[in-house]
Amino acid sequence: MGIQGMELFAVGVVIILFVAVLKQFGILEPMSMEDSSDSDLELSTVRHQPEGLDQLQAQTKFTKKELQSLYRGFKNECPSGLVDEETFKTIYSQFFPQGDATTYAHFLFNAFDIDRNGSIRFEDFVIGLSVLLRGTVNEKLNWAFNLYDINKDGYITKEEMLAIMKSIYDMMGRYTYPIVRDDAPFEHVEKFFQKMDRNRDGVVTIDEFIETCQKDENIMNSMQLFENVI
Amino acid sequence: MAAGVATWLPFARAAAVGWLPLAKKSMPKPPSDNKSRNDEILIVNVSGQRFQTWKNTLDRYPDTLLGSSEKEFFYNEETQEYFFDRDPEMFRHILNFYRTGKLHYPRHECIQAFDEELAFYGIIPEIIGDCCMEEYRDRKKENLERLAEDTEAEMATDAPLPPDSTSRERLWRAFENPHTSTMALVFYYVTGFFIAVSVIANVVETVPCRPPKGRVKDLPCGEKYSLAFFCMDTACVMIFTFEYLMRLYAAPSRCKFMRSVMSIIDVVAIMPYYIGLVMPENEDVSGAFVTLRVFRVFRIFKFSRHSQGLRILGYTLKSCASELGFLLFSLTMAIIIFATVMFYAEKGTKETNFTSIPAAFWYTIVTMTTLGYGDMVPNTIAGKIFGSICSLSGVLVIALPVPVIVSNFSRIYHQNQRADKRRAQQKIRLARIRLAKSGTTNAFLQYKEHGGLEDRHSGSQALCVRNRSSFEQQHHHLLHCLEKTTNHEFTDEHTYSEVCMAESVGYRTSRSTSISSHQGLSTSCCPRRAKRRAIRLANSTVSVSRGSVQELDTLHIQKSSIVPQSRSSLNARTQDLKLNCDDTDFTAAIISIPTPPANTPDESLPSSPGIPSILRNSRQLGDCSGSFTHETVKISSL
Numbered sequence: 037m038g039i040q041g042m043e044l045f046a047v048g049v050v051i052i053l054f055v056a057v058l059k060q061f062g063i064l065e066p067m068s069m070e071d072s073s074d075s076d077l078e079l080s081t082v083r084h085q086p087e088g089l090d091q092l093q094a095q096t097k098f099t100k101k102e103l104q105s106l107y108r109g110f111k112n113e114c115p116s117g118l119v120d121e122e123t124f125k126t127i128y129s130q131f132f133p134q135g136d137a138t139t140y141a142h143f144l145f146n147a148f149d150i151d152r153n154g155s156i157r158f159e160d161f162v163i164g165l166s167v168l169l170r171g172t173v174n175e176k177l178n179w180a181f182n183l184y185d186i187n188k189d190g191y192i193t194k195e196e197m198l199a200i201m202k203s204i205y206d207m208m209g210r211y212t213y214p215i216v217r218d219d220a221p222f223e224h225v226e227k228f229f230q231k232m233d234r235n236r237d238g239v240v241t242i243d244e245f246i247e248t249c250q251k252d253e254n255i256m257n258s259m260q261l262f263e264n265v266i
Numbered sequence: 267m268a269a270g271v272a273t274w275l276p277f278a279r280a281a282a283v284g285w286l287p288l289a290k291k292s293m294p295k296p297p298s299d300n301k302s303r304n305d306e307i308l309i310v311n312v313s314g315q316r317f318q319t320w321k322n323t324l325d326r327y328p329d330t331l332l333g334s335s336e337k338e339f340f341y342n343e344e345t346q347e348y349f350f351d352r353d354p355e356m357f358r359h360i361l362n363f364y365r366t367g368k369l370h371y372p373r374h375e376c377i378q379a380f381d382e383e384l385a386f387y388g389i390i391p392e393i394i395g396d397c398c399m400e401e402y403r404d405r406k407k408e409n410l411e412r413l414a415e416d417t418e419a420e421m422a423t424d425a426p427l428p429p430d431s432t433s434r435e436r437l438w439r440a441f442e443n444p445h446t447s448t449m450a451l452v453f454y455y456v457t458g459f460f461i462a463v464s465v466i467a468n469v470v471e472t473v474p475c476r477p478p479k480g481r482v483k484d485l486p487c488g489e490k491y492s493l494a495f496f497c498m499d500t501a502c503v504m505i506f507t508f509e510y511l512m513r514l515y516a517a518p519s520r521c522k523f524m525r526s527v528m529s530i531i532d533v534v535a536i537m538p539y540y541i542g543l544v545m546p547e548n549e550d551v552s553g554a555f556v557t558l559r560v561f562r563v564f565r566i567f568k569f570s571r572h573s574q575g576l577r578i579l580g581y582t583l584k585s586c587a588s589e590l591g592f593l594l595f596s597l598t599m600a601i602i603i604f605a606t607v608m609f610y611a612e613k614g615t616k617e618t619n620f621t622s623i624p625a626a627f628w629y630t631i632v633t634m635t636t637l638g639y640g641d642m643v644p645n646t647i648a649g650k651i652f653g654s655i656c657s658l659s660g661v662l663v664i665a666l667p668v669p670v671i672v673s674n675f676s677r678i679y680h681q682n683q684r685a686d687k688r689r690a691q692q693k694i695r696l697a698r699i700r701l702a703k704s705g706t707t708n709a710f711l712q713y714k715e716h717g718g719l720e721d722r723h724s725g726s727q728a729l730c731v732r733n734r735s736s737f738e739q740q741h742h743h744l745l746h747c748l749e750k751t752t753n754h755e756f757t758d759e760h761t762y763s764e765v766c767m768a769e770s771v772g773y774r775t776s777r778s779t780s781i782s783s784h785q786g787l788s789t790s791c792c793p794r795r796a797k798r799r800a801i802r803l804a805n806s807t808v809s810v811s812r813g814s815v816q817e818l819d820t821l822h823i824q825k826s827s828i829v830p831q832s833r834s835s836l837n838a839r840t841q842d843l844k845l846n847c848d849d850t851d852f853t854a855a856i857i858s859i860p861t862p863p864a865n866t867p868d869e870s871l872p873s874s875p876g877i878p879s880i881l882r883n884s885r886q887l888g889d890c891s892g893s894f895t896h897e898t899v900k901i902s903s904l
Contacts, residue, residue: 042611046648105305109273131278168280176283183284249287258286258293265276
């Protein structure tokens with residue numbers, strides 16, 4: 037490098053330092069992100085209060101004490117009053133440590149989130165529980181159908197059923213006996229459709245579903261299983 | 267998130283309805299759950315402060331005290347609450363753990379108290395939340411270090427030597443800890459003096475003295491008075507060599523000693539002299555010899571045995587090794603960069619000092635440390651610009667690790683100060699503790715000697731019986747039971763040692779001291795004391811009492827200067843009464859096993875396994891009226 041080169045270089049360094057000093061004085065500020073700080077503020081103030089105790093009592097089949105107890109637990113976990121999908125997935129995954137429960141939790145979330153607004157409020161939570169625990173068999177079967185019907189169009193297609201089945205098998209994880217084969221969900225779906233799909237049109241409607249279930253003794257008996265959970 | 271799991275489990279179970287239509291097999295029966303579904307509020311009374319919580323909250327952690335049935339032990343039927351006699355402030359945090367699932371550590375609380383509470387309530391400290399975990403760990407580590415220092419100080423070399431130490435061990439002790447004996451202290455100061463003399467001689471011998479007659483040039487004093495300096499050097503080296511050999515002999519592990527820093531310094535300090543003796547007076551070799559003389563300056567490091575501050579400094583530097591390393595590394599990087607830049611910047615100048623990059627290193631170092639000798643100066647503009655940047659950055663780079671080193675030094679220094687302070691306080695503390703302990707034992711001994719354990723068969727006995735609390739009574743009864751079990755009796759230290767002395771003396775001289783039984787006493791009874799006190803007993807008189815009492819040499823009466831902490835004023839009176847008795851006629855108490863106080867920190871009785879149950883002397887004094895017993899000698903320690 038010649039003398040010229042070095043001097044140029046030195047001058048360049050001096051300019052850089054100058055700019056750095058100017059930045060300190062706030063004269064030469066690059067476009068700062070002033071918007072991001074506000075948006076953070078927004079989310080944290082979102083809160084939801086449930087409807088009154090009496091209204092909920094009317095809507096569900098729980099007693100006042102049960103509702104109180106449920107709400108206490110709910111509020112403890114989610115002080116903002118809302119459960120978003122991520123939290124829901126985390127919570128549900130805790131019960132199935134061996135497998136991956138996120139997909140099924142997603143379906144479950146959609147089943148509970150009646151008004152499809154992306155978060156479960158206490159009312160949704162409690163109404164869903166009321167159906168599951170205190171509802172009639174038909175109501176429960178309705179709820180199950182709603183769960184399986186992913187796009188809520190009134191029909192369960194093979195694809196939907198396959199997705200649900202796969203998610204359930206995912207929850208089992210890898211270490212099972214016997215080992216879950218790759219086509220196990222598919223087979224299971226086939227069996228299900230064989231049983232449920234009366235008119236062999238490739239979809240299961242709500243009536244077919246309820247009818248078949250009512251005829252199956254096992255299913256009817258098992259519906260009473262979870263009544264005493266709360 | 268155990269709390270969350272407990273809350274959401276019913277929900278997860280309910281959602282299982284979704285699997286039912288798909289099930290391949292039939293579902294198992296659910297577990298029967300017959301506990302009352304209704305949640306109730308429990309009252310927990312902690313030292314008067316009432317906490318109320320849902321039962322479910324406590325049930326979240328079933329492996330803790332409050333979550334399990336263990337709390338039923340604390341249930342108070344009348345008030346229908348759980349009562350705990352513990353700190354209510356701490357309980358707040360414990361309860362919050364149940365409520366929120368996170369355990370927090372309160373910063374203002376003592377770490378040990380907190381740990382104890384956690385242990386009581388069955389909560390493991392690992393659950394502490396991340397927010398408080400660091401603080402908790404730091405405090406715990408600090409506390410442990412402090413305790414370790416305490417135990418170290420206790421077991422420090424200030425403790426008296428075990429009785430059967432060889433001369434070698436004693437020598438080592440004397441070297442390591444000069445305060446133990448005067449000889450060691452004297453030696454310590456003498457070596458210190460000679461180190462100073464040697465160093466000063468080294469310095470002075472290079473100072474130019476006036477030339478002797480016949481010469482013009484100034485001579486260094488070393489050459490003028492070479493004989494004198496040589497003698498002084500020889501004397502110092504003799505002392506150092508002697509000291510080193512003594513240490514080597516006394517060291518418990520010679521290899522380890524030879525590898526230690528101080529011994530290496532010692533060797534390096536005295537080697538040049540011997541090498542100089544051995545080397546011939548060659549001109550070529552003496553050049554190297556002169557270099558060796560440099561090492562004599564290492565004698566100054568020998569001072570570090572004498573100076574604690576020096577040791578602290580050395581220790582600080584060692585512990586800051588990583589920071590120093592970082593400093594060195596960053597400096598090297600900066601030096602290389604700037605030297606390169608300066609070299610190329612000044613390359614064009616004629617007759618420049620920057621002849622090569624290594625030559626530019628000197629400039630960079632001098633500039634970065636802001637020395638600025640001025641022997642190498644840039645001439646070009648670019649060189650000046652980079653030179654100024656170099657000096658600015660030098661200030662920063664050097665300043666960065668300095669606070670770390672300083673804080674390390676201050677921490678270690680304060681630690682040392684604390685250790686010294688604690689050692690001084692420890693002695694006072696121990697003395698006080700000894701006092702308190704001796705009160706209990708003395709109370710028992712006094713009670714015994716006043717015949718309290720025997721049947722009350724005389725009215726005058728009543729005077730001796732002091733008012734004792736029920737606790738004391740039960741405690742004394744317990745000690746008495748122990749005596750009866752083992753068929754030995756408690757006594758105090760002095761009496762024991764005296765009797766031991768008598769035994770060994772009697773055994774050795776076989777005077778007409780009639781020892782009722784057990785001739786074959788092991789002299790390992792208390793050998794050290796035997797040796798020490800045999801001298802004292804040489805002039806003792808033998809007092810003979812009636813009956814089957816052993817004859818003992820004189821007991822050294824030592825009235826306890828500290829009044830045992832007895833609670834009754836009757837005690838004083840009995841003492842006075844006793845003085846009426848004939849002083850010469852008393853017997854000693856009995857030897858027995860040293861009493862059990864577990865934490866006597868200072869010298870405990872040398873308990874030899876084969877202490878015979880020597881004698882029961884009669885409790886009667888010849889001429890003493892009443893049935894008062896002997897005057898036992900009491901010391902304030904046991």
